[in-house]
Amino acid sequence: MKEKIKIQNLTASYNGKSILRNINLSVIQNEILAVIGPANSGKTSLLRCINRMCDFIPEMDVEGDILLDGVSTFAKRDSTVIRRRIGMVSPLPVGLPMSIRDNVTFAPKVAGCKDPVILEEIMEDCLKKSALWDEVKDRLDMIATKLSGGQQQRLTIARALSHFPEVLCLDEFSIAIDPVTTMRIEEILKELKKEMTIILVTNLNFQARRLSDRTAMIFEGDLLEVGATKDVFSGNTQQQKTKDYIEGLFG
Amino acid sequence: MSSFKSTELLKSKVSKQKWVESILLVTTFALFIPVAAIFLILLIKGYPAINLNFIFAGPSNGMTEGGIFPAIVGTFWLIFLSLFFTCPLGILAALYLNEYARDNTFTRIINLAIINLAGVPSIVYSLFGLGAFVLFLKMGTSILSASLTLSVMNLPVIITSTRESLLAVPKSFREACWNVGASKWQTLWYVVLPNSLPGILTGVIFSVSRAAGETAAILFTGVAFYLPFLPESIFDQCMALSMHLYTISTQVVGVPESYTFGTALVLIGLVLIVNTLSIVVRSYYRSHRKW
Amino acid sequence: MMGKVIEEEKRQLSDYIKHYRPKQILRDRIMESIIFLGGLSAVIFTIGIFLFVIKEAWPFLSSRFSLMEFLTNIEWYPVSNVSVRYGAKALFVGTAAVTIGSMVLAIPVGIGTAIFISEFCGPKFKEVAKILIELLASIPSVVWGFIAVMVMNPFIINVLHEPVGLNVFNASIILALMSIPMIVSIGEDALRSVPDTYREAAESLGATRLEVVIRVIIPAAKNGLIAAILLGVGRAVGETMAVLMATGHSVAIPDSIFSPVRTLTATVAAEMGEAPKGSEHYQTLFTIGLSLLLITFSINFISDILLRKSWKRK
Incomplete structure (x- = not known):
């Protein structure tokens, strides 16, 4: 039971408005941790702090620390390397306006890899892992923005895998895609769990229940509780709020 | 009875609308008639003057005969040198304002300044050029001073058009790049800039046409009424098409009409070619958008 | 392997x-x-x-500068041997005359065209009209001045039988044609930024297109339209070469629209060449430049605030 990520006293505000308060949370290696909670409770902001995207949002103030493999990430001045260790899949699929091949090899290229053989290898590997290879292998030079939404979302996952992340964060990845694709991606995640740690932010309680090992509940910037998924979803919650949310009394 | 009334009312409303519509149509056309007339007059009166000698010879006999070659050469010097200064500066400033600047008082002041810079009369730019480049920096009246003045004048044009095309690239593209570990500059270089290039190019071309036609801004900074020789370096003075047109149509007596109309036709032809180019570039890229 | x-x-x-x-x-x-x-x-x-x-x-x-003399004295004798006087009133009036004259023409035509291409005409015509307006905007000011001298001038003398062809009337028409593209393009932006839901809501209540435009669109786009007009005014005030060539160089208060005048910009352009560097005359011309800067700066500032307001609602 190795702690992959340890969030310590994380407090964040956006334009002076408090969005996360004193979060303490650990993510264990090779687990899927689901983060649930109603809209606007700070789930996305939590992910942005983890991969230090918050550096690029000038309105956001962050305090506390996040340890990756026991080492503080906030202490490092340059956050690029941290984002390479953490893959991020955004809610809406984004195909960069370049070919499918370039989309997947973008991350290794900006990291300095120039060997075309290796790049090709990485691309094929990532596209296969994200279950997109069979659909696009004959048209790798097509511009990625012409793919369908579901395909673009899998491309986003392929891109997130292309820099060999140790942690994969998914932010409500199924919001803009059809149920069939969602199920396929969920299968992929179960596979990926063997090689990396996954943080799954979701607004679908069933998805959290199906996929995750542990579930964390965030409500209005506070971490209400974190526990084994089967406990949380069988009614053994520490907080009444969590139970109400899961039962759909609010949300 | 009541339904009859309402039909009457509707009819009168519709006919009123027809009236207003035709009035507006007439005003719109009233705008195009003088334009067409101007082009036609310039073409008819100026065309006979245009021949190889007119383009490639210098003015002679007190600027009443000969050609306009030195003016064409001077205009090209000014265009290219001003582009050389204004493009990098304008694009960098736009990049800074759009991608790096935080939303604070300083940034707001810069924004305000740029908006206002765009409305400053060209003669004031000329005064600035005279005070700053010619006298203070001791560049004298030279192509260099004139080009620098032109480039300061075109700076807001390039900044504004570059910012617009940077804004047109969705934020999600930037975030996607940052997420995979690209630095801010890499994101700009590999994704944002290539996709905003057509818009930037349109702004640059537009500023070329402004530089080609501008007269007031170069009046005291580096352009001469008449020079018997071609400029050899950026520290020489030069002639310019726009200035030459002003000179021969108001300052010199006895210039034949065909010579002045020919000069005007060359100038407007140059400006129109450049502008058409920018329209073509823009509409081409609009129909070939990648997202 | x-x-x-x-x-x-x-x-x-x-x-x-x-x-x-x-x-x-x-x-x-x-x-x-x-x-x-x-x-x-x-x-x-x-x-x-x-x-x-x-x-x-x-x-x-x-x-030496006195604001009173500068603004209210009409005697502009910057190089007089007897007594040098820097009364710029006639220059301010000249600028005002050509600006007002041009706006009388440019505002109705510009706003009318903006309304027409934004609300009434089809997309094909709109495309063509916008390109034509862009071409109109691209004509250099010295070419406009050239037209004032070579085309308008003989026209006014021969057809309207006025003794002087280079005057307020001539400059106003030229300036109007120069400011219209700006008024049209900014006015059209303002009208377009009115959300389509406004139009649909009003039309679903049974209003005709005309009623929608008059009662809904124009009030909603009011700020942007005013900004468009202001920027047109700024353009007219700051224009130099065309006005220099079209107004006829007469430092006097005009008594009719066919009187020649001299504007602030034209004065700087015409006299700076002869003013010795650092002389009082030279400094006065810079003072005129400063007034121009202040005028256009305030115009831009106000229209910027108005435009910002109209975007905020969108």
Whole structure:
């Protein structure tokens, strides 16, 4: 039971408005941790702090620390390397306006890899892992923005895998895609769990229940509780709020 | 009875609308008639003057005969040198304002300044050029001073058009790049800039046409009424098409009409070619958008 | 065998990607500083315009200059041997005359055209009209001045039988044609930024297109339309070459629209060439430049506030 990520006293505000308060949370290696909670409770902001995207949002103030493999990430001045260790899949699929091949090899290229053989290898590997290879292998030079939404979302996952992340964060990845694709991606995640740690932010309680090992509940910037998924979803919650949310009394 | 009334009312409303519509149509056309007339007059009166000698010879006999070659050469010097200064500066400033600047008082002041810079009369730019480049920096009246003045004048044009095309690239593209570990500059270089290039190019071309036609801004900074020789370096003075047109149509007596109309036709032809180019570039890229 | 080599290389690459940034930090820092310097230079130039115009005008402003004389005296004798007088009233009036004259024509035509191409005409015509207006905007001011001298001037003398062809009337028409493209394009932007839901809501209540435009669209786009007009005014006030060539060089208060006048811009353009550097005359011309800067700056400032307001609602 190795702690992959340890969030310590994380407090964040956006334009002076408090969005996360004193979060303490650990993510264990090779687990899927689901983060649930109603809209606007700070789930996305939590992910942005983890991969230090918050550096690029000038309105956001962050305090506390996040340890990756026991080492503080906030202490490092340059956050690029941290984002390479953490893959991020955004809610809406984004195909960069370049070919499918370039989309997947973008991350290794900006990291300095120039060997075309290796790049090709990485691309094929990532596209296969994200279950997109069979659909696009004959048209790798097509511009990625012409793919369908579901395909673009899998491309986003392929891109997130292309820099060999140790942690994969998914932010409500199924919001803009059809149920069939969602199920396929969920299968992929179960596979990926063997090689990396996954943080799954979701607004679908069933998805959290199906996929995750542990579930964390965030409500209005506070971490209400974190526990084994089967406990949380069988009614053994520490907080009444969590139970109400899961039962759909609010949300 | 009541339904009859309402039909009457509707009819009168519709006919009123027809009236207003035709009035507006007439005003719109009233705008195009003088334009067409101007082009036609310039073409008819100026065309006979245009021949190889007119383009490639210098003015002679007190600027009443000969050609306009030195003016064409001077205009090209000014265009290219001003582009050389204004493009990098304008694009960098736009990049800074759009991608790096935080939303604070300083940034707001810069924004305000740029908006206002765009409305400053060209003669004031000329005064600035005279005070700053010619006298203070001791560049004298030279192509260099004139080009620098032109480039300061075109700076807001390039900044504004570059910012617009940077804004047109969705934020999600930037975030996607940052997420995979690209630095801010890499994101700009590999994704944002290539996709905003057509818009930037349109702004640059537009500023070329402004530089080609501008007269007031170069009046005291580096352009001469008449020079018997071609400029050899950026520290020489030069002639310019726009200035030459002003000179021969108001300052010199006895210039034949065909010579002045020919000069005007060359100038407007140059400006129109450049502008058409920018329209073509823009509409081409609009129909070939990648997202 | 081959697969194994690639596996090993990929493992190395994964380490490399995750922990090492070759030269990149340095390059990013350098690019960031260059970009910052670019942004800074734009500011420097902007401040520089004010600074240098004030600097050159300052000796005059701080000594002989009297605001009363400058604004209310019509005697502009900058090079008189007997007594030098710098009354710029006639120049201000001249600028006002051609600006008002041009706006009488440009506002109805400009706003009318903007309404027509935004609300009434089809997309094909709109495309063509916008390109034509762009071409109109691209005609250099010296060509407009040339037209004033070579076409309008004989027309006014021969057809309207006026003794002087270069006058307020001539300049107003030329200036109107020059300001219209700006009024049209900014006015059209303002009208377009009115959300379509407004139009649909009003039309679903049974209003005709005309009623929608008059009662809904124009009130909603009011700020933007005013800004368009103001920017047109700014353009007319600041225009130099066309006015220099079309107004007829007469420092006097005009008594009819066919009187020749002299504007602020034209005065600077016409006299700076002869004013010795650093002389009082030279400084006075910079003072005129400063007034122009202040006028156009306030116009732009107000229209910027109005435009911002109209965007906010959108």
